[in-house]
Amino acid sequence: MAEILYGVATSHVPAIGAAIDGGKEDTPYWKPLFEGYEGARKWMADADPDVLILAYNDHANAFDLDLIPTFAIGVADQFPIADEGYGPRLVPPVVGHPELAWHLVESLILDEFDMTICNHMPVDHGLTVPLSILYGQPERWPAKVIPLAVNVVQFPPPTGRRCYALGQAIRRAVETYPDDEELKIAVLGTGGMSNQLQGERAAFINTPFDTDYLNRLADDAEGLTEITHTELLRDAGSEGIELVMWLIMRGAISKDVREVHRHYHVPASNTAAGLIIFEGTEALVPT
Ligand code: DHB
Numbered sequence: 001m002a003e004i005l006y007g008v009a010t011s012h013v014p015a016i017g018a019a020i021d022g023g024k025e026d027t028p029y030w031k032p033l034f035e036g037y038e039g040a041r042k043w044m045a046d047a048d049p050d051v052l053i054l055a056y057n058d059h060a061n062a063f064d065l066d067l068i069p070t071f072a073i074g075v076a077d078q079f080p081i082a083d084e085g086y087g088p089r090l091v092p093p094v095v096g097h098p099e100l101a102w103h104l105v106e107s108l109i110l111d112e113f114d115m116t117i118c119n120h121m122p123v124d125h126g127l128t129v130p131l132s133i134l135y136g137q138p139e140r141w142p143a144k145v146i147p148l149a150v151n152v153v154q155f156p157p158p159t160g161r162r163c164y165a166l167g168q169a170i171r172r173a174v175e176t177y178p179d180d181e182e183l184k185i186a187v188l189g190t191g192g193m194s195n196q197l198q199g200e201r202a203a204f205i206n207t208p209f210d211t212d213y214l215n216r217l218a219d220d221a222e223g224l225t226e227i228t229h230t231e232l233l234r235d236a237g238s239e240g241i242e243l244v245m246w247l248i249m250r251g252a253i254s255k256d257v258r259e260v261h262r263h264y265h266v267p268a269s270n271t272a273a274g275l276i277i278f279e280g281t282e283a284l285v286p287t
């Protein structure tokens with residue numbers, strides 16, 4: 001039986017990955033950020049999910065402007081680490097779960113979500129930095145990963161409402177996974193929070209907006225789905241649109257959730273870094 005038990009949302013700032021790779025977690029600039037990740041790493045080691053369904057955006061590494069899938073799901077055995085211009089990060093290969101991924105593809109498409117199917121998909125910092133945040137530097141990633149790439153780079157990205165509905169469809173899909181294998185699943189939404197990398201407002205930070213988003217994610221996610229792209233652009237910056245991917249995570253876990261960890265820190269590179277972890281309460285009811 002496969003079950004979605006956990007939801008994690010986290011920023012995926014590449015400089016965080018570089019700090020981990022370069023052994024800089026204890027330097028004065030990075031220490032306050034990484035101290036806040038300690039609880040998340042402990043929680044992750046205890047929860048020990050078997051599979052991560054990880055919503056992230058590709059930053060013109062697997063896809064470029066020639067090909068822009070709105071929602072793309074990786075069904076391969078393994079996903080190579082993308083070369084983002086400085087050579088690929090020296091992190092372990094990302095191992096997939098083709099059986100569950102193909103089940104998701106079938107269920108989601110028949111549920112009217114037109115997924116792009118990827119047999120080959122190099123994965124960039126959007127996917128690998130969250131793994132490093134949650135696991136540090138292991139020899140192998142402890143969980144298998146199903147990459148779910150979302151276009152938030154080229155306008156128009158999917159709406160928050162569509163992302164939330166996709167999360168709910170992922171939950172329905174997992175509930176019908178026929179395999180006997182016991183699978184504890186975590187769904188991850190990545191990117192954001194305040195995030196503007198370009199133009200006159202580069203390094204724009206809006207902590208009140210970010211805090212409100214974190215506060216509402218557990219009990220007012222439907223309200224968050226009403227935020228328009230223009231409002232996200234105004235309030236969270238041009239790359240703050242990545243926050244729609246957090247709603248895939250929220251749609252996929254149970255209606256009632258328990259927040260088990262939160263961390264928010266500014267600055268990480270030119271952006272804010274947020275992290276929040278939920279446990280689905282339905283799965284915690286004693287049997
Ligand atoms: C940066 C890049 C990202 O993709 C992101 O989500 C946040 C920050 C950066 O280049 O600093």
Ligand code: FE
Pocket residue numbers: 012059126191192239242
């Ligand atoms: Fe990003």
